[in-house]
Amino acid sequence: MIGTVVRYEPxxxxxxxxxxxxxxxxxxxxAGTGKSLAMLFKLHxxxxxxxGLRALxxxxxxASLTGTTLVTFERAVAQEAMSAGLVRWFGGSARQPAAxxxxxxxxxxxxxxxxxxxxxxxxFDRIAVDEATEITEMAxxxxxxxxxxxxxxxxxxxxxxxxxxxTHWIKLRSDRGAMVMLHSRHADNPxxxxxxxxxxxxxxxxxxxxxxxxxxxxxxxxxxRWAAAEGVIYELFDPGAHVIPRFDVPAxxxxxxxxxxxxxxxxxxxxxxxxPDGRLYLVAELYRTRRLVEDHAKDILRMLADGPRPRAVVCxxxxxxxxxxxxxxxxxxxxxxxxxxxGIQAVQSRLKLAGxxxxxxxxxxxxxxxRDPDLVDAKRPTCTEEELPGYIWAIKPGGALKEEPHKENDxxxxxxxxxxxxxxxxxxxxxxxx
Ligand SMILES: Nc1ncnc2c1ncn2[C@@H]1O[C@H](COP(=O)(O)OP(=O)(O)O)[C@@H](O)[C@H]1O
Ligand SMILES: [Mg+2]
Numbered sequence: 001m002i003g004t005v006v007r008y009e010p011x012x013x014x015x016x017x018x019x020x021x022x023x024x025x026x027x028x029x030x031a032g033t034g035k036s037l038a039m040l041f042k043l044h045x046x047x048x049x050x051x052g053l054r055a056l057x058x059x060x061x062x063a064s065l066t067g068t069t070l071v072t073f074e075r076a077v078a079q080e081a082m083s084a085g086l087v088r089w090f091g092g093s094a095r096q097p098a099a100x101x102x103x104x105x106x107x108x109x110x111x112x113x114x115x116x117x118x119x120x121x122x123x124f125d126r127i128a129v130d131e132a133t134e135i136t137e138m139a140x141x142x143x144x145x146x147x148x149x150x151x152x153x154x155x156x157x158x159x160x161x162x163x164x165x166x167t168h169w170i171k172l173r174s175d176r177g178a179m180v181m182l183h184s185r186h187a188d189n190p191x192x193x194x195x196x197x198x199x200x201x202x203x204x205x206x207x208x209x210x211x212x213x214x215x216x217x218x219x220x221x222x223x224x225r226w227a228a229a230e231g232v233i234y235e236l237f238d239p240g241a242h243v244i245p246r247f248d249v250p251a252x253x254x255x256x257x258x259x260x261x262x263x264x265x266x267x268x269x270x271x272x273x274x275x276p277d278g279r280l281y282l283v284a285e286l287y288r289t290r291r292l293v294e295d296h297a298k299d300i301l302r303m304l305a306d307g308p309r310p311r312a313v314v315c316x317x318x319x320x321x322x323x324x325x326x327x328x329x330x331x332x333x334x335x336x337x338x339x340x341x342x343g344i345q346a347v348q349s350r351l352k353l354a355g356x357x358x359x360x361x362x363x364x365x366x367x368x369x370x371r372d373p374d375l376v377d378a379k380r381p382t383c384t385e386e387e388l389p390g391y392i393w394a395i396k397p398g399g400a401l402k403e404e405p406h407k408e409n410d411x412x413x414x415x416x417x418x419x420x421x422x423x424x425x426x427x428x429x430x431x432x433x434x
């Protein structure tokens with residue numbers, strides 16, 4: 001291609017990915033090993049090399065794609081080709097999906113699986129899925145059925161992900177040989193590890209961050225292991241059953257807000273709706289660190305602008321934060337019932353599948369209003385859904401489990417418990433009879 005030089009040093013699994021021609025391939029490994037970059041680089045290089053290639057780049061949600069994956073694509077992969085005018089960004093229209101359009105007729109359509117209407121009717125030569133553990137196996141199979149492009153090149157879907165729990169469908173799919181798994185390592189990333197094996201300055205910073213992680217997040221993101229958390233509290237939580245697509249919430253359903261305060265830890269505010277059978281749906285969530293309560297109040301008011309007035313705002317006990325929040329919301333709040341074990345049991349019984357095969361508590365896809373970049377950076381959970389699989393019992397010095405949760409990455413789980421306790425545990429004035 002005239003006028004464009006693509007500088008990229010592929011190592012290890014990144015090199016294997018460039019050469020791989022299998023129809024289904026997964027590049028997996030710890031965080032920061034260059035998985036996304038390798039996948040994006042291959043996509044870009046293929047578009048430059050094969051005129052008229054049709055590609056699709058997806059993630060579970062549109063917001064996460066534009067917020068991270070496309071930023072990497074434009075900054076680290078396609079920058080020179082874009083400034084040379086060989087690739088142009090097309091923002092999409094009512095009928096056409098957003099895309100990178102190449103001067104040679106190649107095209108990369110981009111989108112989130114939460115809004116598949118525009119691209120799923122197309123046929124592709126190559127598909128790339130970032131953070132592929134977030135999508136369902138059914139979605140993967142739908143994508144595979146679209147690999148029917150006509151450009152003169154092999155058809156391939158490339159997935160990239162960090163390890164998840166050991167029985168995740170994508171791991172099982174690789175174990176049974178349906179998908180080739182390439183193992184990416186930090187040594188594959190020249191931005192962090194020099195050719196002699198030593199760490200670069202950026203690599204030192206990044207590895208320190210990974211070493212500071214704890215529990216199952218450390219095993220997965222620092223060591224790259226498909227590890228299960230031990231002592232998980234909500235073992236019944238299953239994204240397949242409890243996370244559901246967005247829907248139009250009927251205006252008459254009661255609304256509950258639930259708040260857990262924090263500053264260096266996130267303040268979490270959850271917007272719950274209740275259907276006529278008493279099922280609860282988390283439809284929106286604020287989850288942000290380093291903001292004053294009065295600034296959170298503005299976000300909460302924005303969240304409340306739409307839909308009915310909440311029946312109650314159930315809050316964590318901090319008296320000062322509650323007073324500030326009440327003043328800025330112009331609403332009263334109620335103190336959450338804070339006893340932990342009955343609250344946890346109440347949540348567990350809602351997670352169970354009821355007689356109709358459905359649980360009584362749901363998280364709606366894309367509930368998170370805005371992802372906190374500091375939490376992303378620190379590799380901490382950025383919403384309640386991400387907390388749940390790592391919400392574990394505290395461990396006694398001898399190794400036995402305590403009857404109380406480990407107090408870390410528990411803020412959304414606390415808010416969730418408050419709303420369930422409010423609904424199910426009949427908060428009554430504490431009257432004693434003698
Ligand atoms: N081969 C490479 N050359 C230069 N920089 C790289 C390379 N691979 C990865 N990087 C950089 O390292 C960082 C982490 O890469 P990324 O692909 O986001 O990792 P992962 O998806 O494995 O978490 C990014 O800033 C990326 O640009
Ligand atoms: Mg990545």
